[in-house]
Amino acid sequence: MPFNTDALASMVLDDTVKSFPFGQRMAMGDVGRKHWNVLNGDIPLPAAIIRSDALMHNSRWMKQFVAERGALIAPHVKTTMCPQIMARQIADGAWGLTVATVHQMRVCRSFGAERIILANQAVGDAELDAIIAMVQSPELDFMMIVDSVEGVRAVADAARRNHLQHPVQLLIERGYKGGRTGCRTNKLATELAIQIRSTPEVRLIGIEAFEGLIRAKTGSQEDAVAAFVSDIAALAQSFHRQSLFETADPIISAGGSSYYDIVLEQLSKTGLRVVTRSGCYVTHDSGIYHTHHDRLKSAVGELDGLRRALEIWTYVQSIPEPGLALLTAGRRDCGTDAGLPVPLLLANSCNRPHDLPPECQIIDINDQHSFMRFDPSLNLAYGDRIGLGISHPCTTFDKWEIIYLVDDDYNVQEVFKTFF
Incomplete structure (x- = not known):
């Protein structure tokens, strides 16, 4: 639908x-x-x-910005939780929608969203059972984040408990020390990928990260973000060489609303499908993202941002x-x-x-x-x-x-x- x-x-x-x-x-x-x-x-x-004019401009601007760099966008709709705005983003070429919670996923699904990324590791039987109930539909292309063996086992248990007939698609989240969620090293992420390969109820289709909260200890913020995203790209290429991905067209995804230009530049080198997830671009603001966007316009020579x-x-x-x-x-x-x-x-x-x-x-x-x-x-x-x-x-x-x-x-x- x-x-x-x-x-x-x-x-x-x-x-x-x-x-x-x-x-x-x-x-x-x-x-x-x-x-x-x-x-x-x-x-x-x-x-x-x-x-109205600014909303339409922003939606079309991001469509063009991402497409020119050979990437896709699955906007994080936790920003607005507004189906009318989501419809505008989909009409302007959004590849899918990103959500943070099962509640947000249910809202999107109730209006007919056909591709959803859950950019968090789900916890709790009620939450996981609700996810599996939605994933039963062949119309829904769904993928979710994991960063631990326990998270993988919980998804697998829910799939078995609810008699799901196809594996749940997973993205391994790579984090960083002192940051939010995610495997802290490429070594830990690789070990988790091997665990997923041995679990028939799930399959690994990509890697996900969020760079928006990184704080540079030395040097510039932009250099810290670029270094982290470069590490993610190396991890994805390593997975590809080791045949750890269980799809012919794996995904690599990052990109909040502050540094998506750096993310796209770094991840495009992998040759994988690049999906960015900025959510705030659609309305923009008069504060932090306005400041970041001024940097971006200067960096890429964009005049009408x-x-x-x-x-x-x-x-x-x-x-x-x-x-x-x-x-x-x-x-x-x-x-x-x-x-x-x-x-x-x-x-x-x-x-x-x-x-x-x-x-x-x-x-x-x-x-x-x-x-x-x-x-x-x-x-x-x-x-x-x-x-x-x-x-x-x-x-x-x-x-x-x-x-x-x-x-x-x-x-x-x-x-x-x-x-x-």
Whole structure:
């Protein structure tokens, strides 16, 4: 069954959902016909919006960037958990979808995802039984991560317990000392590959790694990432020489949203199928990934790169002292794990947003408020609307059940639904 979001059109929304207009109740598919505008009072603030043109641009940009390097992309949809955005990514050539949990896998499968990477080692009988139930379908091309003999045995036990008639496809995860999960050395990864070869309920189809959390002890961050990914490439080539892969077309996969250019450059040398898994590119941000992308554009000579698509719009609630404004969005609305929100845009009585000066800064944030410093000479008043950029989209998306897709004038075209 192809990926299909038509069922969302009949889902009913009402004002128990954050940012949905008060007193309104309607099917999601009818929202675009209401001609609401985010900046003229139709939508309660704070509200999360996605700029339609930027979203489409980013999805197509990444498709081209990856294709030009002979690779594939299986975007990590934990970022958005939004089926409408997943549909856009698939339409723009995504090879598959990456998830972090069995819950996320079930959401993707319920909308018809036909190829899924579970980029974590599953734990627990309930989780593994749910995986095997989904893998029973011949329509699903599924692969999952392992980094231990215990993990392999648990998958094999679940396959036997549920009478699965074909082996579960596995990717060995290679990690690094002090990092997250994954075999710490190529030697340990090779020993695990041999274990998989001797276990009929599973088969090894590739290698996976995540380089996004590496911290350089000496030298540049980019050099540390390149060295790690080069080690992964060597491991894959070693597996290939030893005939440890149980497929004619093995996969090598890495690449978060910070260093996918380095990953693709290094892994393309292996001759294997390269799959990158960036998730944040589709909406981009105004923080850490914006900074990384500036480096990437400089490195590859890219002029028209990714664009900010996600914004949080909020009111100026109070100006209790000169140069300090309290905004109506806080930690309940904006992720702060990778930095405080960035005040970008001001819309006042004219409803036409314009750029805020760089001197405007969020200096602190509470559950429901942000503290914004500004030059007292700025014409700022109670009731003005502020558009905030965020850093690291993953931890902002999960704060919103619905997000509005808008055009350049902030007219609502559609409402997106998330499943966290």
